[in-house]
Amino acid sequence: MQATPLRYGAAAAPSCAGRLAAAAAAQLRRPGAALAGCGGTTAWARAQQWSARLGQRALSEGPKHPNIGRFSSDLGEQFINNFGEPFVTFRVMDEHGGVLHPSLEPDVSQEEAVRMYKTMVQLTVMDSILYEAQRQGRLSFYMTNYGEEATHIGSASVLTNEDVIYGQYREAGVLLWRGFTLQEAVDQCVGNIDSSDRGRMMPVHYGSKRLNFHTISSPLATQLPQAAGAAYALKLQNKDACVVCYFGDGAASEGDFHGALNFAATLECPVIFFCRNNGYAISTPIREQYRGDGIAVRGVSYNIKTARCDGNDTWAVHHVMKKAREIAVKEKIPVLVEAMTYRGGHHSTSDDASRYRGTDELNSWCTA
Ligand SMILES: Cc1ncc(C[n+]2csc(CCOP(=O)(O)OP(=O)(O)O)c2C)c(N)n1
Ligand SMILES: [Mg+2]
Numbered sequence: 001m002q003a004t005p006l007r008y009g010a011a012a013a014p015s016c017a018g019r020l021a022a023a024a025a026a027q028l029r030r031p032g033a034a035l036a037g038c039g040g041t042t043a044w045a046r047a048q049q050w051s052a053r054l055g056q057r058a059l060s061e062g063p064k065h066p067n068i069g070r071f072s073s074d075l076g077e078q079f080i081n082n083f084g085e086p087f088v089t090f091r092v093m094d095e096h097g098g099v100l101h102p103s104l105e106p107d108v109s110q111e112e113a114v115r116m117y118k119t120m121v122q123l124t125v126m127d128s129i130l131y132e133a134q135r136q137g138r139l140s141f142y143m144t145n146y147g148e149e150a151t152h153i154g155s156a157s158v159l160t161n162e163d164v165i166y167g168q169y170r171e172a173g174v175l176l177w178r179g180f181t182l183q184e185a186v187d188q189c190v191g192n193i194d195s196s197d198r199g200r201m202m203p204v205h206y207g208s209k210r211l212n213f214h215t216i217s218s219p220l221a222t223q224l225p226q227a228a229g230a231a232y233a234l235k236l237q238n239k240d241a242c243v244v245c246y247f248g249d250g251a252a253s254e255g256d257f258h259g260a261l262n263f264a265a266t267l268e269c270p271v272i273f274f275c276r277n278n279g280y281a282i283s284t285p286i287r288e289q290y291r292g293d294g295i296a297v298r299g300v301s302y303n304i305k306t307a308r309c310d311g312n313d314t315w316a317v318h319h320v321m322k323k324a325r326e327i328a329v330k331e332k333i334p335v336l337v338e339a340m341t342y343r344g345g346h347h348s349t350s351d352d353a354s355r356y357r358g359t360d361e362l363n364s365w366c367t368a
């Protein structure tokens with residue numbers, strides 16, 4: 001039988017299989033040793049053929065896999081299910097709104113701080129009016145943003161108008177901050193001729209070319225690979241800008257999430273993946289959604305720089321996003337931010353959250 005030709009020096013540097021074969025051959029080279037059923041072939045030659053056929057290098061001797069730096073013969077170090085300590089949640093304010101450390105004082109003017117606050121209040125008022133309008137039968141559908149205002153304004157306040165936004169649907173505050181008018185929001189929700197979509201989309205499917213905000217699409221998580229691709233385009237154009245892609249904890253269970261992160265990591269796209277972890281995907285609570293350390297840990301597994309912050313702390317979101325933008329724009333790489341928050345309202349007007357969560361839980365998030 002002809003031995004398979006060696007592809008890369010297994011003879012010079014015996015592989016695991018090669019080493020096994022060599023050990024077997026050494027054993028069989030003893031006088032009179034022969035392999036049963038081998039016809040005229042000596043055990044030594046047979047073992048050499050075996051070695052050649054299975055001739056891979058040992059990992060420690062061959063070209064390196066990128067992340068192989070340490071070897072261990074202790075099986076106890078294998079079958080791990082976490083990277084160690086859970087992610088730390090970055091915060092700036094205590095429960096009463098006091099800044100925890102002077103170095104974390106927000107770097108915004110009083111005027112800007114007031115505008116941030118006003119936009120959050122405006123969002124809540126808009127939500128209440130449009131939610132009631134839906135209940136009165138004036139709109140077919142609506143989704144409120146209650147409880148997540150800080151994730152919107154804290155993040156949007158560090159961006160420039162050149163930064164490209166991909167939203168999920170619960171980020172109306174980002175639009176308001178960028179200059180979307182209440183009239184534009186209402187036009188879209190009622191579906192009139194003045195809406196940029198001319199009434200062809202469901203309510204809440206906002207979009208604005210003027211504000212660099214891509215139109216919302218209903219199929220969950222489609223914005224993630226689109227955002228990675230748009231960020232790659234920004235990079236090719238050498239733009240001084242990044243893409244920000246908002247999504248929920250539930251959307252992170254879609255395959256598109258993983259495809260987008262891997263694409264962005266390998267092609268080094270300047271995109272900030274911003275997860276609003278609000279505890280629920282409609283009626284599915286996060287304890288049923290995943291078993292790992294939230295969404296943040298997934299960023300690390302793709303070698304993406306990742307941060308977790310208190311999503312109800314406007315300044316924490318602001319600081320984290322400022323840094324995230326700096327990394328994305330200057331280093332031209334992706335970043336993942338997981339903002340921990342709570343969905344204060346029903347999922348949408350088609351949902352009744354009292355069917356799956358109690359008032360105690362809701363109240364604990366609504367009181368300081
Ligand atoms: C591909 C796809 N599957 C399911 C749905 C139905 N759906 C709409 S929103 C949603 C939950 C999303 O939860 P999350 O991403 O956490 O966002 P949140 O509503 O909490 O802001 C689901 C399952 C959908 N729109 N598209
Ligand atoms: Mg959610």
